[in-house]
Every structure is written in C-alpha cells, then in structure tokens.
Amino acid sequence: MANIPAFKLNDGNEIPSFGFGVFQIPADGTTYKAVSDALKLGYRHIDTAAAYFNEQEVGKAINDSGIPRDQIWVTSKMWLQDYAYEDAKKAIDTSLNKLGLDYMDLYLLHQPYGKVDEAWRALEEAQKAGKIRSIGVSNMSPKLWKKWAPSFNVTPAVNQVEFNPYFQQQELRDVLADSHVALEAWAPLGEGNQDLFNEPVLKSLAEKYGKDVGQIILRYEHQLGVIVFPKSVHEARIKSNAEIFDFELTSDEMDALRKLDKGKGMHDPDAPGVADTLLNAFDIHAND
Template identity: 75%
Template sequence: MVETFKLNDGTNIPAIGFGTFQIPADGSTYQAVSDALKLGYRHIDTAVAYFNEQEVGKAIKDSGIPRDEIWVTSKLWLQDYAYEDAQKAIDLSLKKLGLDYIDLYLIHQPYGKVDEAWKAMVEAKEAGKIRSIGISNVTPKIWQKWENIFTENVPSVNQVEFNPYFQQKELRKIMAEHKISLEAWAPLGQGNHDLFTEPVLVEMAKKYGKDVGQIILRFEHQEGAIVFPKSVHEARIKSNKEIFDFELTSDEMDAIRALDKGKGMHDPDAPGVEEMLSQYDVHAND
C-alpha cells in the first residue's frame, strides 16, 4: 500500500510517483511505466510536452489495475493556453491517454495566457474531466503576478524543482498559506554527483542500510513533498520506492536542511525563458 497525502481539495494523492520526463515514446515509456506499475507504483506523471501520453495510457490499460487505483498527472503546454485551445488540449490529452478523466492536470509553464488556461481547467474539473488542478514552475514572483486567479480557484499542487540543494523555502511559505502541496521534480538533483557524495548523506545511508538516493527521497517525503523519481532501470525503479521502512531523526532532517544552496538548475524568472519555451511546438506530430 502506497502512502498518500491529502490535497487541499480533499483528494488523496500517492506520496511517491513515477516520472516519465525524457523517456522516449519508442516503447521505452510503455516498458518503464509497466515495470513501475508491476513494482507497486500507483502514480504516473506525464505531460503533453513529453510526447509520451499514449504509451503511458497503454501501459495503464494493459496493466489490468483498476483505473481508480492509479493516479495520472498530465500538463498543459503554453501554446495551448488560449481558452478554446486549452479546452481542445484537455480533450486531446484524455484521448491520447485513453482515459475518461485525469487525476491531476497542471499549467506546465506559467507564461502567456495563464488566466484563460486556468479558466478552462477549472471548468474541466467541474465537468469531471479532471479531479485536481495545479500549477508548475511557479516562483514567488510568478505567484504574485497571477495571485488573483490562483486565490479564486486555489491550485492543489505546485510542481517545482526541489531537492536538498534547492529547498524552495520562500515559495513554501506562500504555498503553506494556501495549503498547496509541493511536488518535486528533479528530487534527486538529476543525479548531481556533488549531492550524491555529500558526507552527511553518505553517513546516513550507511546507518540505515540505504543508498543516498533513498535518503534524499525520504528527506523530501518527511518535508511533505510528493516525489516522482525517474528511471528506466527496473532495479532503480524498485529501490526508489523503498523509503517507507525507516524515518530520519529531527537532527538528521536539520542536517540535510543545512545543505540548501537556495537556487536550482532552472530559474523560471530568468529573462528569455518564456521566449525560449514558446518556440516549442507540442503539436508538430498531431
């Protein structure tokens, strides 16, 4: 049984999921998601911009696991944020996934016509096409810009870069005010060598008979973050999930909190990010 967190809309989301970012749609996504489901994962994270929704949906269908036991997240890409485009994109995601509803749907990049996209998502939720709606890559500065629309219909989650080197302290204060849950992308720092050789983490791994990745994921879980590490290797997919049979002490949690560098690999506020992302066409093959 996978542990869950309760979102601000009352739904229960599995505390650990399986991420599919950068897994190609050449059969690799189908295989990785099938492996993850066999190993007990019940939360799969995809996006229109990952180009692998179809393989995710097929793996879910072929798993034989009842639909209501699997949590599926997808994300709307910014070229579809105009209201009518967003409506069409939500229906297209449902079609590609082969599902009647999506458990969580996110604004993937918070630029452009965010207000129109959000309106379409709120309506899709009311229509039963989506269970929970949320945002991604929203910084304190971006939150301020869209605060009026997000406080009217509060997002259930904000999916952001989060790991021991980037702990999002300022952002988490804002999120706590609105009971918005944090989902961590790059929970393992995308394999950052420095992070995996931090003496404090190496020592804890020895103490608990775990690997450093499991210590990091356990820390994030205890901080209340929903994590979805990504791997295409079955052994790693399995070990990433084995974080519920031990608990870090408050001193150990403090020691890991002290590793925070206050910045990550991606800065959504950086000049030019919006322009760069706007060039990305997710419908090139539709």
C-alpha cells in the same frame, strides 16, 4: 512495495505521495515498459505531460495493467502553446484521448507564461465537468505565484517545481502553506548531481540506514511533505527508489539535511527571456 502514504490536497483529494515520472523517456516502447514495470512493482502514481510526447504509451500501460482505474493517480500537463482559452479546452481533450482515459487525476499548467488566466479558466471548467479531479500549476516561483494565483477562482492543489536538498524552495513553501498547496518535486535527486551524491552527511546516513544516497534524499523529501516521482528506465532502480518507507530520519538528521540548501536551482523561472525561449521551444502539434 510498502504501502505508499497519501497526502491530502486542499481540494480534498488524496494523492499518492510517491510516484513515477516519465520526463525524457522516449515513446518507442520504452515508456510503455517503464510504466508497466512501475505499476507491477506497486507504483500507483504516474506523472506525464503533453510536452513529453509519451502520453499514449503511459495510457496504454495503465489500460493494459489490469489495475482498476480508480487505484492509479494519473497526472499530465498542458504546454503553454495551448493556453488561449479555446486551445486549452482542446488540449485537455487531446491529453484524455492520448491517454485513453475518461478523466485525469491531476492536470497542470506546465509553464507560468503567456495566457495563464485563460488556460486556468479552461482547467476550472474541466474540473467542474469531471474531466480532471485536481488542477494545479508548475514552475511557479513565489513571484509568479503572486502574479497569477490571486486572480484564480480555484486555488491550485499543487505547484510542481524543481526541488532537491540543494534547492529546498523555503520561500515558496512559506507562500504555498497559507493556501495548503502541495509541493511536487521535479529533479528530486538533483538530476544525479555528483556533488550532491557525495555529500558526507548523506553518505553517512546511507551507511547508518543500509540505504543508498538516493533513498536518503527521497526519504528526506517525503518527510518534508513533498510529493516526489523519480524517474528511471531500469527495473532495479525503479524498485529501489521506492524502498524508503521502512525507516525514518530523526529530527536532528532532518535539520542536518536542511543545511544542504543552497537556495537556488538549475532553472530560474523568473530569469529574463525564459518565457520567450519556452514559448518557442517546439511545436507540440507538429506530429498531430
């Protein structure tokens, strides 16, 4: 795999701009194998979460890889059930224990509802204590960002949100740019949306560069400065997803892909009822 460029965060840390996500990969050995494969193929950035229930297998794959710890960027996320201050402190230690690591490179508040201010204070303290290198948020719309971020002592280093050519988050990117907050994409390939994959402009670029449509999409996002981590359990796909560093889209091609933006995604963090639904989604500690 080509050397993956790093992006500099607003706290001075450098994050690999391309990584591997494990959302919805089961913890029955599948996560362990997928992460092991990704690391063997040259990935050095793994994104998990307490609510994915696979932190343990991620940590085992990292610890078994033989790769020096400081060469792998590890992200996890706190579930909103744990946002009360004392619970949040415990949740950070639980993630570290499950991962089998002394520190996490990035830890995010997974959803922007409930006792966000208390949870964020716990993250700030854990960062000072060296348990987390960078701290950030996830699923914050412009409205939610403006509600919470101004009261934080430490500005989040990243905001991880839905992002793909159909939903390019222009308003949010403008808001985040002021504080140099990096945007990370979940669903960078639109969760395999067939309409997106059949867009003529993407198909013709794939033909021109001898790439597949997924690689064109990921290259576009990379050139926009968005951090991406597509997920797959298939070794060939894990390999091909990362083969986006040997070509560059022209500024005209970038402009053409900007026009695919529909301005809305599958998930609306501001929709009524979303907070309640997520707060009651499941019990993260059911198996503890």
